[in-house]
Amino acid sequence: MKICMIGGGYVGLVSAACFSEFGWSVTCVEKDADKLATLLDGHIPIFEPGLDALVDRNRAAGRITFTGDVANSVKDADLVFLAVGTPMRRGSGHADLSYIYAAVEEFAPHLTGFTVITTKSTVPVGTSREIERRLRALRPDADFAVCSNPEFLREGSAIQDFTHPDRILVGCDDERAKEVMSRLYKPLALRNAPIIFTSRESAELAKYAANAFLAMKISFINEIADLCEEVGADVQQVANAIGSDGRIGNKFLHTGPGYGGSCFPKDVSALVRTAREASSPLSLIEQVQIVNEERKQSMVTKIVRAAGGDVRGKTIGVLGVTFKPNTDDMRESPSLVILPRLMDKGATVKVHDPQGRRHAEAMLEGAVWCENAAKVAEEADVLVLMTEWNEYRALDLSAVRKTMKGDVLIDLRNVFNPADAEAAGFVYRGLGRPDRLLEPPVAKVVKANP
Template identity: 55%
Template sequence: MRVTMIGTGYVGLVSGACFADFGHVVTCVDKDASKIDKLKAGEIPIFEPGLDQLVEKNVKEERLFFTTDPTDAIKTADAVFIAVGTPSRRGDGHADLSYVYGAAEEIAGLMDGYTVVVNKSTVPVGTGDEVEAIIKQTNPEADFAVVSNPEFLREGAAIKDFKVPDRVVVGTDDERAKEVMTELYRPLYLNETPILFTNRRTSELIKYAANAFLAVKITFINEIADLCEKVGANVQEVSRGIGLDNRIGKKFLNAGPGYGGSCFPKDTLALSKTANDVGAPVRIVDTVVEVNANRKKAMATKIIDAMGGDVSGKTIGILGLAFKPNTDDMRDAPSLDIIPALQEAGAKVRAYDPESMEEASHSLKDVMFCDGPYHALEGADAMVIITEWDQFRALDMERAKSILNGNVVVDLRNIYTKADMTKRGFDYTSVGRP
């Protein structure tokens, strides 16, 4: 089938490359000429493990194309995916749908024959109705269907998530659209992937409900971690104890500095705003948003307390800046709250992250970005682990101790144990463990 992807951001690029790898012919469209030029030259604008090889392979085999001109790509497409950004709107927290609506208007003017227009972007309930109205108004003679097909891609594992998903959700009542979507995802039948067909509004809500529920789990275990610290319990053992219950599950029960990234912060906020607008507030989600924001700020206090309550004039070596490992995404990363708070308290910061330092440099000022983990620790009064990259899990602690100016270690991801670190002579602080 012929597929067009409007937008070459994280979702659009990964989805386009994976559809091409299924055997479909995919054209990715973006207005950013420099980004398209780089993609044509084989330069991937985001870090996602395996994506560069996947793009290179499918470009070489002439199934994946990039362009700034949507004309032919939309006219010849069986399905056109809208995969543009929906950031939180300044001032009120609602999802900014201007890019979605702009894409819909552009698609409407170029469609030729029956076309399935697919909302892949994360959008509030009812957006599909608005997209349909825009297309009808722009092109009254258009033969089309608007479908909701939310993405469930984890940054750092997106290719696997697309090719071996837990489920595929498709929102449409149009029988022809169901046939097109079934054919697009037919390669997944070999994996017996559940494909849930539902109405469009239900599909749109599934995405927000899924992300909000995961955010609730993260925030719940973070509050339990605070309780563990007060009563002398171990949050990791609590997590294991409740996670072995199949009704709860073990995923997203790792205590830490709070959630961040491109999805959870904006999606919980957008869901909350939508719910309040229709008079059905989701109070649990409202609380999660507030608690998570406060938690990221509290982590700076935790570090300062571990350093004796005063960091003025001291140097802190930060390991990890991205909101999670295997990505360069800095959106709403805990480090963006923690580091400025430490600087405001008078600390100097040296930092290292394997992938996100260039992106971080746009948001973090007066930080010395280093060449490696040990470079970040040279002369520092404390080592702080914010992101649990694999290369931080087995550091040479003797080497670290020899180059640190102090012996304080604050592990916000619980990747080491207190017994081992104390044995090595460190003053060790973790999250939710005695």
């Protein structure tokens, strides 16, 4: 089976590499000249654990190639995947489909034989039918079917998610296309991965609904964390208790400075916009957005208060700036809101991130970059853990504390044990945890209304 993957970004590159690992012949088309040059030089333009080795192995076997030539890549393909960007349009919240439609116009003249056109990109409901309409107008003679095959990959564990999926979702109305898609994913079906066939509209909406639900869990536990701080409870204990319920599950119940990344912010926004236009507003999901934006500002307030109420003239060391560990992705990272606001208040901000500097340096103008975590802590008044990279978990807190000017440790991911932090000489502040560390907090009694 021959596959043409249009788009060599995160989704396209991971998908292309994994399909080639199944034994299929994959041509990955990348139009960005710099990215293409990087790929042709044998390097990977993104950081994703294990991806470089996967690409190298299949490149050597001749199963994956990279090119900027759409025409020759499409004409012999059994499947053409659309994996181009669908960013959020400024001001409207809509998904920008211009890259999708531009790709359709470019490959349409080169279709030969029966071809399955499949959207991997996250697209609003109705996009697959619009792609079909445009293709029919451009090539009324062509033999093709359009499917929706959304991805459910987590940055940092994308290869594992692709090769061991909870489900494979295919929106398809054509029987021949169903056969092609079933054959494509047979290596996973043999491992008992369920393939769910739905209508195209259902598949497109399911992708948005899944991301909105996960974003809702994050905003929910962040609000519960705030309540825990007021009543003397511990959010991790609460999360463990409710996450043990099979109806709820324990994933995405980890408090933090707010969700970010390439998916949740834009997908929640696009779903809200779709619902409004369909006259079926999603008030619950709209509130998820509000809570997440307010969360970032509340983290600024938390840091300022812990620093004594004023950060002017103080040095704040920050560990991690990417939106999550094991990725270099800075898109919609909470750090892009929190750190500039601290600098606006007069703080000097020193930062380190194991992979984020390449993208973040230009985005965090004024921040002082350090070569390691130890340098971040030197002479800092306050140390803030922003992203829970594993290397930060292993920090010698006593040694770190000795190099600092101040003694405040703000743990925005609840990575450190509060008692260990205090034993190292820190005044520790986590999220959803009582401030007093060595004695149980006195819970506030909430009286019911008579």
